[in-house]
Every structure is written in C-alpha cells, then in structure tokens.
Amino acid sequence: MGYDLAFRLYPYAPVAAQGMAAQRHPVVIVGGGPIGMATALDLGRKGTPVLVLDDHEGVGQGSRAICFAKRTLEIADRLGTGGAMVDKGVVWNVGKVFHGDNKLFEFNLQPEDGHKNPAFINLQQPYFEKFLVEEIRRAQAEGAPIEIRGKHAVTDVVAEDDFARLTVVTPDGPYQIEADWLIACDGARSPVRTAMGLSFDGRVFEDNFLIADVKMTADFPTERWFWFEPPFKNAGQSALLHKQPDDIWRIDFQLGWDIDREAELDPVRICERVDAMLGQGVDYELEWTSIYTFQCRRMEAFRHGRVLFAGDSAHQVSPFGARGANSGIQDADNLAWKLDLVVKGLAPEALLDSYSSERAHGADENILNSTRATDFLTPKSEISKVFRNAVLELARDHAFARPLVNSGRLSLPCVYDGLPLNGPDAFEGPARTRVGAPCVDAPLDQGFLLDRLPGAFTLLTINADMPAPDAVDGVALNRLALSTDAHDPSGALRERYLGAAQSAVYLIRPDQHVAARWKAADAGAVGAAMRTALGKEPPA
Amino acid sequence: MTLILTPNIPDPDGFYDELLALHDGLSKEESDALNARLILVLGNHIGDRDVLRQAFEAAKPPPEDG
Numbered sequence: 143m144g145y146d147l148a149f150r151l152y153p154y155a156p157v158a159a160q161g162m163a164a165q166r167h168p169v170v171i172v173g174g175g176p177i178g179m180a181t182a183l184d185l186g187r188k189g190t191p192v193l194v195l196d197d198h199e200g201v202g203q204g205s206r207a208i209c210f211a212k213r214t215l216e217i218a219d220r221l222g223t224g225g226a227m228v229d230k231g232v233v234w235n236v237g238k239v240f241h242g243d244n245k246l247f248e249f250n251l252q253p254e255d256g257h258k259n260p261a262f263i264n265l266q267q268p269y270f271e272k273f274l275v276e277e278i279r280r281a282q283a284e285g286a287p288i289e290i291r292g293k294h295a296v297t298d299v300v301a302e303d304d305f306a307r308l309t310v311v312t313p314d315g316p317y318q319i320e321a322d323w324l325i326a327c328d329g330a331r332s333p334v335r336t337a338m339g340l341s342f343d344g345r346v347f348e349d350n351f352l353i354a355d356v357k358m359t360a361d362f363p364t365e366r367w368f369w370f371e372p373p374f375k376n377a378g379q380s381a382l383l384h385k386q387p388d389d390i391w392r393i394d395f396q397l398g399w400d401i402d403r404e405a406e407l408d409p410v411r412i413c414e415r416v417d418a419m420l421g422q423g424v425d426y427e428l429e430w431t432s433i434y435t436f437q438c439r440r441m442e443a444f445r446h447g448r449v450l451f452a453g454d455s456a457h458q459v460s461p462f463g464a465r466g467a468n469s470g471i472q473d474a475d476n477l478a479w480k481l482d483l484v485v486k487g488l489a490p491e492a493l494l495d496s497y498s499s500e501r502a503h504g505a506d507e508n509i510l511n512s513t514r515a516t517d518f519l520t521p522k523s524e525i526s527k528v529f530r531n532a533v534l535e536l537a538r539d540h541a542f543a544r545p546l547v548n549s550g551r552l553s554l555p556c557v558y559d560g561l562p563l564n565g566p567d568a569f570e571g572p573a574r575t576r577v578g579a580p581c582v583d584a585p586l587d588q589g590f591l592l593d594r595l596p597g598a599f600t601l602l603t604i605n606a607d608m609p610a611p612d613a614v615d616g617v618a619l620n621r622l623a624l625s626t627d628a629h630d631p632s633g634a635l636r637e638r639y640l641g642a643a644q645s646a647v648y649l650i651r652p653d654q655h656v657a658a659r660w661k662a663a664d665a666g667a668v669g670a671a672m673r674t675a676l677g678k679e680p681p682a
Numbered sequence: 683m684t685l686i687l688t689p690n691i692p693d694p695d696g697f698y699d700e701l702l703a704l705h706d707g708l709s710k711e712e713s714d715a716l717n718a719r720l721i722l723v724l725g726n727h728i729g730d731r732d733v734l735r736q737a738f739e740a741a742k743p744p745p746e747d748g
C-alpha cells in the first residue's frame with residue numbers, strides 16, 4: 143500500500159547484496175514503523191546486528207496515534223529518545239465529558255508525583271517515529287550495527303527450521319535475503335503473516351470513525367473534550383476534541399456503520415461538521431482526514447520458529463484507550479533483550495516462547511479494555527443503550543457513576559502475573575512492584591530510579607548489603623545498592639519498594655520488569671531466579 | 683458475604699407500592715431508563731462484587747422445565 147510521506151528519513155539506495163547470492167543476517171526486521179524502529183534501536187544498542195527493511199522511504203503522513211503513555215516514554219527514555227518526545231509533546235491533565243448539551247463532569251488526572259515522565263503526552267505518530275530514527279542515526283554513529291533499507295519491500299517469506307528466506311523487491315528489481323531471526327513489524331495487514339498462512343482472528347466492530355486533524359490557533363484549553371450524543375449537527379454518536387503539538391487538534395466523529403465513505407471524506411462535508419462543532423468564526427485548516435473502522439484481534443502465538451511478530455502484525459485493538467503503539471512498544475521492550483541473549487548464545491531459544499506468552503497476555507488485557515470501551519461507545523443492543531445512557535444521566539449528579547463512563551481507559555503496562563519467567567515473590571511488598579510488574583519510577587537523591595536501570599539485569603538492594611556475582615552464566619548482572627537514608631529524600635522509594643519492610647532485594651530484568659524479590663537474599667537465590675528469568679530452569 | 687434471599691424488607695406491601703408509584707405516568711421507555719438507573723444505584727450501594735454476582739444469578743430467568 144502506498145502512502146504520502148511526512149518525513150523522508152531513509153531514501154532508497156541500492157546495496158551490494160542486490161547483485162549477490164542471498165546474504166545471511168542474524169536479525170532482519172520487516173517494517174520500519176514505530177515498533178520495528180524501537181526494536182532495531184534496542185537490539186543495535188546491545189550490539190546485535192540488525193537490518194530493517196521498509197517498503198517506504200520514511201514516515202507516513204497522518205498522525206494516527208497521538209496519545210503516548212508513561213510506560214512508552216520510559217522505554218523511549220531507556221532507548222535515549224524519551225526527552226525529545228516529552229519536549230515536543232503536549233501534556234494535558236483535564237478532561238471533560240459531555241452528554242448532548244450537558245457537561246456531565248470533568249476530571250483532573252493529577253499524576254502522582256515523583257515520576258520522571260508524565261502520565262502521557264499527545265504527539266503525532268510521525269514525530270514519534272522520526273525521533274526513533276534520529277536516535278538510530280546517533281546510535282549508528284556510535285557504532286551500533288543497525289542498517290535501514292528504505293523502499294526494500296518484502297514480498298515473500300519462507301520459514302525454514304532454523305532461518306527464514308525473504309524475497310525483497312526494490313526499484314532495481316528483486317533479491318533474496320536470509321535471516322537467522324525474522325521480526326515481522328509490518329503492521330496490521332502483515333504481509334509476512336499472510337505469506338506464512340497464519341490466522342489473525344477476532345472481532346470486527348461495525349462502526350466508522352472520521353478523523354479530522356485541524357490546524358488552528360483558536361483559544362481552546364489544552365483539555366480532552368468528549369461528547370456522547372454530541373449536540374452539533376451531524377456529529378454522529380460521539381465526538382472528541384484533543385490537542386496535539388504545532389496547533390493541531392484531533393477531532394473525531396463516530397459516524398456509525400452504514401455510511402458512504404467517499405461522500406463523508408469530501409472536505410466540504412467534513413468542514414460542515416467541524417464548523418458545527420467549533421462554532422462560528424473559528425479559523426482552521428484541515429491538516430489530515432481519514433475514516434477508519436477497527437477490530438480487536440490477535441495471533442494465537444507471536445513466535446513461529448524463527449519468525450517473531452510484534453506490534454500491529456501480532457495484535458490489533460480499537461484506538462480507544464490508545465493501546466496500539468503503546469502496547470507495541472512494550473513488545474519491543476520485551477523482545478529485544480531476549481533475542482539479543484539468544485543470538486549471543488547466552489540464553490536458550492525457549493526464552494523467546496516467553497515473549498509470546500507474556501505479550502499475548504498483554505494483548506488480551508488490551509483487547510479486553512478496548513472492547514469494553516467500544517461496547518460503551520457503541521451499545522450493541524437496545525438494553526445496553528438504556529444502561530449506557532442511565533450511567534451518563536447519573537454521572538452528572540453522582541460521583542459513583544463517573545468511573546462507569548468509558549470513553550477509553552488509558553494504557554497502563556501489563557503485569558506478567560503468574561508467567562514462567564517469574565521467580566519468587568518472597569515478601570509482602572507493595573503490590574505495584576510485585577514480581578512481573580514493570581518497576582515504578584521514583585526520585586532518588588540524584589535523578590530517577592529508572593535511569594539507573596539501563597537495559598541489563600540489575601540487582602537492586604535497598605538497605606541490604608549482600609555479595610552478588612557480576613554475571614550469571616555469562617549474563618551481566620548490574621548492581622544498584624541504595625539506602626533510604628542516603629538516596630530517598632522524598633520517601634517514594636520506601637513507599638513503592640519496601641512498604642512495611644525494612645529492606646529489600648529486587649532482581650530486575652533488562653526490560654525493567656521485576657523478576658524476583660526478597661527481604662534478603664543470597665547469591666544462590668539470585669542466581670536461581672536469574673536462570674528462571676533466562677528461561678533456563680523452572681522457578682524453585 | 684452471601685446474598686440475602688430471605689424476607690428482609692420491613693413492610694413489604696409498602697415497599698412494593700413505592701416501587702410501582704415511581705413508575706406512575708411514565709412511558710415504557712422512561713420506565714426502562716428508570717429501572718436501569720435504579721439497578722446502578724443499588725448495585726453501587728451493595729458494592730460487593732460477589733454479592734452482586736449472586737444477585738445476577740438469582741435474577742436470571744428460571745431454566746425451562748423438561
């Protein structure tokens with residue numbers, strides 16, 4: 143599928159391999175969207191050579207994703223580019239919910255103090271992708287073995303037992319490539335998935351959403367406004383107004399199922415709708431418009447031998463709750479360290495099965511959340527509409543009904559509860575930092591905790607001293623020794639990691655998820671938990 | 683907690699009267715909306731998901747005979 147570019151970042155260039163017999167690469171990524179680029183950056187920074195093939199020369203026009211959640215920013219920060227995103231992005235806290243003409247309530251997200259990153263930002267997807275590619279360029283300059291080939295489209299994939307064979311088409315004709323490992327980050331329509339004949343089942347929602355991104359300098363507050371049954375003409379069943387950088391506003395209209403796409407995309411008709419919403423005399427320009435329908439579905443398994451699926455190719459959700467790119471970035475975060483260790487011969491291939499089980503668990507949670515939001519927005523029966531409107535009516539006067547109003551739950555990272563890489567959770571510590579959870583940020587005497595967890599295994603001790611190996615079976619183990627007296631001026635570290643305990647030892651994975659925790663541990667316990675986290679031995 | 687399924691409302695006839703009076707003069711649509719609001723208000727008051735689940739069970743249509 144062709145599309146116009148917002149940024150031309152990797153122009154086509156012929157490569158020597160086009161005239162040679164198939165070259166073998168350790169890792170090939172098909173698709174240079176946000177997930178492919180994040181995975182490439184993470185792998186490359188760890189020193190594993192990676193080749194990205196994209197069928198375009200840069201980032202597509204049109205913002206698509208606009209809401210990027212804190213966990214995504216934390217991962218981007220670990221990759222070196224979070225700061226650029228937060229600087230460019232719009233931070234908002236206030237949301238207002240309307241039903242027809244009535245304002246039902248407003249909420250203030252008031253994010254918890256003591257985190258380096260905001261709860262989320264609004265940022266156009268093309269910027270998000272551009273910042274990732276710019277960071278790849280920096281990494282390349284520092285010697286990271288990453289190569290991007292623009293306009294090298296993958297047209298066929300044959301998966302062998304221990305490698306994959308790819309056919310790549312370029313403006314100068316086709317050539318072959320072999321990959322020890324192939325990561326398909328080629329989007330919801332995934333040609334790789336199709337070539338391998340794998341299914342992608344789920345639920346299609348019978349609804350159409352019109353997006354109009356408009357540029358205006360009007361004085362609307364930086365808030366998220368959401369209407370159920372909007373009062374303005376032809377606005378459909380719901381509408382959304384939300385600010386992005388560069389004076390761009392996202393406007394979204396829920397149009398229903400039986401529409402004439404062509405006619406609805408006519409700029410004259412779109413402007414009528416936008417005029418009715420914004421009121422008279424507001425000056426704006428249409429920046430990007432699109433109509434989309436959506437589905438919630440996922441692949442059975444995200445690993446098929448030497449082929450791994452990540453991002454939209456593996457799972458697709460409705461946009462409500464902003465879980466598409468946000469969950470895909472967590473795929474990248476989960477996959478990169480595992481594949482890196484497998485490629486380097488430091489972990490068994492079976493470790494990659496945990497990528498599939500952990501991220502399928504995440505996908506199920508995201509699908510559940512976005513399905514629920516969708517059912518609230520588009521009631522499926524007469525009685526579900528009666529209940530939906532009852533919630534809205536009650537929400538105006540009664541606080542109890544407000545949490546039932548669902549216009550999308552913001553993306554939170556998933557906790558890998560009960561999954562095979564988890565080691566012992568050996569004390570009654572705070573629930574939010576339990577085994578399987580991503581580490582919660584906390585301010586230290588200098589900087590933030592997550593800045594000290596830079597993508598390798600880390601043994602974090604708080605008020606606990608213990609001899610610890612600096613590697614287990616050849617895999618490096620960083621050491622971070624903190625004490626609440628010296629390093630925890632705000633008390634957040636104690637609250638988030640100790641609870642009532644006086645000391646704690648946390649084994650933390652390269653993706654900053656907790657692998658095991660104890661009040662106190664010895665080197666034997668740490669080594670065993672680390673082997674469990676490497677997919678080598680079942681938990682004790 | 684277990685759902686109370688034994689008589690628990692003082693003055694049952696009076697309660698029933700008040701419940702029906704609530705619907706006086708309402709159209710079917712308005713009554714449906716009112717019932718929905720009432721369920722939500724009561725559900726929130728109960729709060730306990732376990733008790734609510736037992737109530738959902740108790741309210742389900744009885745299985746057909748035979």
Ligand SMILES: Cc1cc2nc3c(=O)[nH]c(=O)nc-3n(C[C@H](O)[C@H](O)[C@H](O)COP(=O)(O)OP(=O)(O)OC[C@H]3O[C@@H](n4cnc5c(N)ncnc54)[C@H](O)[C@@H]3O)c2cc1C
Binds near residue numbers: 177328452
């Ligand atoms: C209207 C809308 C709003 C959204 N809002 C949000 C939001 O607020 N927050 C959020 O987190 N998510 C949101 N999403 C979802 C988000 O856009 C996607 O989840 C995200 O783009 C997925 O990234 P990806 O890298 O997996 O796939 P894609 O972005 O689809 O990238 C796939 C890449 O693969 C390339 N490719 C495809 N086929 C080939 C081939 N044969 N050979 C080589 N390259 C190929 C494509 O050109 C593309 O560069 C939204 C989506 C929509 C439609």
